[in-house]
Amino acid sequence: MNAEAPRSISDTWRAATRAAALVAIDPVGLGGASLRAGPGPVRERWLALLRHLLPEGTPIRRAPAGIDDDRLLGGLDLVATLAAGRPIVGRGILAEADGGIVVLAMAERLPGAVAGRLASVLDGRAVRLEREGLAATLETHLGIVALDEGREDDERPPEAVLDRLAFLIDLGDVSFRETGDPGLTPEAVAAARARLAGTSVSDAQLAALCGAAASVAIPSLRAPLLALRAARALAALDARADVSDEDVAEAFRLVLAPRARAFPPAEADVDEGEDGADEPPPPPDDPPPENDEPADETSEEPAQERPLTADELQNLVLEAAKAVLPEDLLAQLRSGLSGLKTSRVRGETTARAKAGVTGRPAGSRPGEPKRGARLDLVSTLRAAAPWQPLRKRSEPTGPGTPRVAVRREDFRVGVRKPTIRRTTIFAVDASGSSALNRLAEAKGAVELLLAQCYVRRDRVALVAFRDRAAELVLEPTRSLARAKRALAGLAGGGATPLARGIDAALACADAVRRKGEDPAIVLLTDGKTNIGRAGTPGREAAREDALAAAREARARGVVGLVVDISRAGQPLAQEIAAAMGARYLALPYADAERLSQAVSAALPPQGG
Structure with a gap:
């Protein structure tokens, strides 16, 4: 087996170079190729081979990850428009690559919306612009090379793009010394x-x-x-x-x-x-002729010529x-x-969530409308207005002269404060003491809060702690049905590991924050604990561990809310809230709807 490994890898490279030749022959008809390989000499050698086999002067454009619509599809060329006094269409990367190849960097991170636009261009062989007061169709015939740097098996370019590319090439196991000359010219x-x-x-x-x-x-x-x-x-x-x-x-x-x-x-x-190889053919009905040689010739020739x-x-x-x-x-x-x-x-x-692209308006700044930033027309004209008398005296006037002389340094783009989505992590005490008190009403309140999060398009997660452990019952999701199913299946009973519940919620909050979202922890507890972080019983040790976990949550800056669901307010719940720097709500005798309203009012507005 080991002796055959180099041969199979060599075959992989040979097939990849064969695919490169076919892409060079018919890039439009074949759509292109997906090249799964990390950055390195193997991938660059394949790309160099493709460039070598394409006709001289073939346009090759590289589309970076996170490319915006203006650069990909084209749009209003603001400088040319202001100079000419009429709308001028600026060509994007796809139109610039007409007759050539577009190389998509980090295609496994390609957003679904961009993938849909690429699929439309590959199908219609044209870029259609219908925005910013423009209506134009730019004929575009091209092929795509999607560079796939994904490490996991489910990290792939979108299916809408892969379905339109003829070749799915994987060079992850090919070393540079095994990339021989394919002999293609x-x-x-x-x-x-x-x-x-x-x-x-x-x-x-x-x-x-x-x-x-x-x-x-x-x-x-x-x-x-x-x-x-x-x-x-x-x-x-x-x-x-x-x-x-x-x-x-x-x-x-x-x-x-x-x-x-x-x-x-x-x-x-x-x-x-x-049926064909092992069994002999059935004997013919007529006896064979006496001369065997002509019979052999006549029987073999049709078998060779028959398609x-x-x-x-x-x-x-x-x-x-x-x-x-x-x-x-x-x-x-x-x-x-x-x-x-x-x-x-x-x-x-x-x-x-990048500033200047999405969010609520927050003024303007000097700059050009690139990478998704939008021109603030009023601020641009306001910046150009004081210079009009001087510009009109220093420049010739005529029928084609624009009424307002705007220069590049006058451009102002809108600034937006990004709106960061929130993920609310519900940490629910499902121990025996809580079940006897308010677990049923807590479930009802959480379900109402889940519905509100769904309307805001926020994500929710559910952590339950009981007996000697805490687990993430529901990973962050926007699916209301999944959240309800997880909540309905939440069982009660056992001891109360409060510290472990806070730790599990913090771990989930860290994961949420790494994804660019704003986490908030809602801790529903009856203010009792008897299991420490090590899983050993003891009320005093469990109490100290819970306060230490709460202080750690405050140090990490996680927004928190402690809801005391006991029938009478518990001092430990208040201490936990103070240690977390969170708001404390004691809601005895409140039904699920009132509890939901109180929690919604207590959480501060989300970022942005």
Whole structure:
């Protein structure tokens, strides 16, 4: 097995370079490729090969992570518009790359909205601008190379983009010394590009690709069409006018195999192996002629010249697929590691909360409307107004001269104070003493608070502590149904580990803060504790541990609220609130609705 490892990795690089050649031949028809590899010489060598094989002068644009719509799609060119006195459309990266390639950096972090715009451009082959008073259509034919730097299996570019790219290449296991020269030249690729339109494919080959895609459970209808285009490009690269069966099999390996979600059915293996190979053909009805040589010639020639049927070709393609499909494919699919999921977009919350992009207005500042910042027209004109007499005297006037002379230094962009979403973490005492007192009413109050958080689009989390442990019953979510199910299944009984409940809520708050959101802890307790941080019983030690955890929450600056749900106010609950720097609410004899109203009023407004 160890001796075969370098060969398989070398095959991976060979297939990747073959895919690069096909992208260079037909970037628009094939859509491009997703290249999963970390930054390094292997990825750069593949990109350099693609640039080498493309025609000289082909535009290649790089789209950084977090690109805004103005730079991606284009928009109003403010400087040219003010100079000309009429709206001038500025071209974005996609329009600038017409006829070439756009390289998406960190595509696994691509927001869903940007992925949708890219998909629209790939489908319609045009950028349509309908905003800022503009209505323009810019013809755009391009391919995309999505650089995937994800480390986890579910960190992938959005499916809307992957579905439109022919090749899903994974170079994560390829070292630089195993990236040999593929022997591809720009001249051979240019010749293939010229003959691509004249290549033809048979109906049986098309049916075989569609059937093979269905046999490995590929749900996309685009995948077999991309494989068909790849087969035509392979034939053109090998200087053939007709697509061969080997081209169809290689197109399956390059395009369809990385998308496979199941092994081919066993019947595909049996047709040729059992019925065709082991058993001799049935004897002919007529006796053979006396001369054996002519009989052999006449029987062999039709077998060699007869084209394969669609079913036979599909079986041939599936046989070739088994060599490249991983043996543990089904196990990976069952555990959710197929690599075809929609990716999680990390860092999107922080990007939305950047000052100057979203939030409530907070004045203006000098600057140009870039990276999502919007022009403050009134402030811009106000800044330009004192200079009008001087500018009109120093510059020639005429019919085309704008009435207001605005310079770049006059530009003012709006400043916005970001609105940070809140995640409310409910830490609920589910011990026996609390259950006897107010646990049922506390559940009702939390459910009403969950509904209010849902309306505000805030996230909620639920921590329950009882017996000797505290657990995160519900991770931060905006799903009201999930929160209600977790709350309904919350059981009561056992001892009271108050310190561990506060620690668990703090751990959840730290995770929320790392994602750019504002955490708030609502602690519902009856003010009793008898289990310490170490899990050992003892009221005094448990009390000291709870106060220490509360002081740690205050040191971390977490907004807090302590709700005393006992039938009579407890001193320890007040001490916990003071140590946390949180507001204390004692609500004896209050029903769930009043408790919900009191908690909503006690929490300060969220950031922004």
